[in-house]
Amino acid sequence: MSQFDLPELEFAPNALEPYIDKETMIIHHDKHHQTYVNNLNAALDKHPELKDQSLTDLVSDLEKVPEDIRTAVRNNGGGHYNHSLFWKILIPGGAHEPSGGLKEAIDSQLGGIDQFKEAFSAAAAGQFGSGWAWLTLDHQNRLRVTSTPNQDSPMMNGETPLLGVDVWEHAYYLKYQNKRPEYIKNFYNVINWDFVSDVYEKVLNKAVQ
Template sequence: MVKFVLPPLDYPFNALEPYIDEETMRIHYTKHHQAYVDHLNEALEKHPRLSNLSLTKMLSNLTIIPKDIRTAVRNNGGGHYNHSLFWKILIPGGSKEPQGKLKQAVDRELNGFEAFSKQFSHAAESQFGSGWAWLVLDRQGRLGVTSMNNQDNPLMVGKYPIFGLDVWEHAYYLKYQNRRPEYIKNSFHLFNWDMISSRYDQAVRTRTIEEPLESQS
């Protein structure tokens, strides 16, 4: 049976310092993300017929997942997808702002980058407990900002995840303790707007996102 695997990082664990420290990255990637992959594979072993489905397909259509493993796939499949995307949209040094079509859409639909940054930061700060803040594209092709609990993903509610920020405590607590707003502010120094803009372009063009991040063996 095809198994999901931990995707390789494109940079060393210390590459995102000083904004995300090496120890947090190492634990986050090798312990938390690996656990999501392992538990997802364990759940899917019970239903080998699901091996031909992509993770995107599963998360977009959770009702097709057998009830006995649906919660496990939702939590661990969501965790695998979310983290695989997260590592891709972070880059040492970051890139300052969106460009091209995404910039135009942010200006047109979210009142510009500064207003978007405030709205996104508020969504991340105000997420109660564990979860993620998201920039999404809806079925009508409009941008929006939202937050979701735990490892839930916009695919589960019929929207496209352009990028997300992890606000589980394990993502920041070693360095920032309870200072979530500081972690959120500093994360803007790391966002790879070239990657994010490319995801937006693809989503608008095809109304789907074929994920290169769904590593399987």
């Protein structure tokens, strides 16, 4: 039995149109994400002692992963983690702004939703080559906008990812070609802010326990 499996989408592949097209969603989820899962499982088959490790444990502490599979776990474990989160971040007809405690934190720490979007869009558009842009909680549980190359996760730097946008070309090129900024702009129409807010609250609640 495989250690990790491809999670199912919680919406139809065409549900995010016109912002993210059906064909991109099918290829992105069924092909690219599945490949990360397959490669991760193949790497872990070489080390049965890791079979009880969670994906978070593996990705957040790569130094404990045997050296002969560390790069494979970094790339494919990171890809599996990032995409599993990404599908939950997306929702048809998403709210245009967060609410509650997350909104208050964005207002006080990042200057408001408009300034956050400006910084987040810049991080996403400015990521050279393949990678991700993120809204994270840092070591002091303060919000931060950042980016990572390839399939690296903010967890590798001790941060908790709340919101991420995939800027690998496979995430947008069929529809947007080289117009990455347009894809990023449209991404804001399909964000599941309720999910992002829930993750934020859970992290803070865990920190004060």
